[in-house]
Amino acid sequence: MLQAIKVWLFRWYYSFISFWAWRRGSRKIAHRGLTISTGSTPLRARLYANEQGATKPLIVYFHGGGWVIGNLANYQPVCQELSNSTGHSVIAIEYRLAPEHPFPAAPDDCLAATRNLATRAGELAPCNGRLVIAGDSAGANLATCTCLDIDGGARESIVGELLIYPATDHYTAGFGSYLEKAGSQALTAGLMHWFWDTYLADLPAEAPAAQRAFPQRSGELASLPPTFLVTAENDPLRDEGKAYARQLQQGGVPVSHHHFHSADHGFACSEGPTADFRLLMAKITAWLEQLK
Numbered sequence: 001m002l003q004a005i006k007v008w009l010f011r012w013y014y015s016f017i018s019f020w021a022w023r024r025g026s027r028k029i030a031h032r033g034l035t036i037s038t039g040s041t042p043l044r045a046r047l048y049a050n051e052q053g054a055t056k057p058l059i060v061y062f063h064g065g066g067w068v069i070g071n072l073a074n075y076q077p078v079c080q081e082l083s084n085s086t087g088h089s090v091i092a093i094e095y096r097l098a099p100e101h102p103f104p105a106a107p108d109d110c111l112a113a114t115r116n117l118a119t120r121a122g123e124l125a126p127c128n129g130r131l132v133i134a135g136d137s138a139g140a141n142l143a144t145c146t147c148l149d150i151d152g153g154a155r156e157s158i159v160g161e162l163l164i165y166p167a168t169d170h171y172t173a174g175f176g177s178y179l180e181k182a183g184s185q186a187l188t189a190g191l192m193h194w195f196w197d198t199y200l201a202d203l204p205a206e207a208p209a210a211q212r213a214f215p216q217r218s219g220e221l222a223s224l225p226p227t228f229l230v231t232a233e234n235d236p237l238r239d240e241g242k243a244y245a246r247q248l249q250q251g252g253v254p255v256s257h258h259h260f261h262s263a264d265h266g267f268a269c270s271e272g273p274t275a276d277f278r279l280l281m282a283k284i285t286a287w288l289e290q291l292k
Helices: 002-021 049-056 076-087 105-124 138-149 152-157 189-198 208-213 238-250 276-289
Strands: 032-035 043-048 058-063 089-095 131-136 158-164 225-234 254-264
Touching: 043 105, 049 076, 058 076, 058 105, 076 089, 076 208, 076 276, 089 105, 089 152, 089 276, 105 131, 105 138, 105 152, 105 225, 131 138, 138 158, 138 208, 158 276, 189 208, 225 238, 238 254, 254 276
Parallel strands: 058 089, 058 131, 131 158, 158 225, 225 254
Antiparallel strands: 032 043, 043 089
């Protein structure tokens, strides 16, 4: 019961701060709801169609929120701004959340949705049929896990991944920013511990079945597409994000890494259209324009 109340409160609070941060700042472009077939559980999605995107890849966006909170409504302003700023069409996916649906429900949903969109993107939105897989925080974790898991023709359709302060390993991995940035910002180390524990449920981080959740431990990083990766200074996830960028570069993956030296975790999605957010949109737009 206490767990259920805690989850409800965090979800309510996350919705409130998202609404408040964006109440006056976002551009209200049209969107429509979709249902993405996955072969088991149909997934809700929102399409932000941009006619300028007819010759560009479709951005598939997985929202953040620690695999526990966050939803399509929270991320509507972000996806609207992303579509407006870049000229790309965007589809945001509503994957299943823990604790109701612990790991591996979320990565299974994201993988299934991406496979579906790889064959249907051109039917659903103005795009060139290619995909950029994107997300922030837990959603960035799901984005890169999807790129690692996907195979066949669907893999060929992915031309890039966009990772905003990604979670790439368990909190026991020993990254210094979990201590240095343990508190004094919205995402604390303690909250990140709770997110991971809720997401994995009773599955130990060392269990073979859990390794899929930790892209930093993958032996297939060289298979990843060109990557745009963002880190924020005031963030327990700062050091693992930087380390992931280095690992990808060492594996031969083209990486565009951008560190925001005074930003908090959440600056890209939960603080509204700040100067850092505008700068991020400009950097994303420039990166997308040079993708082949």
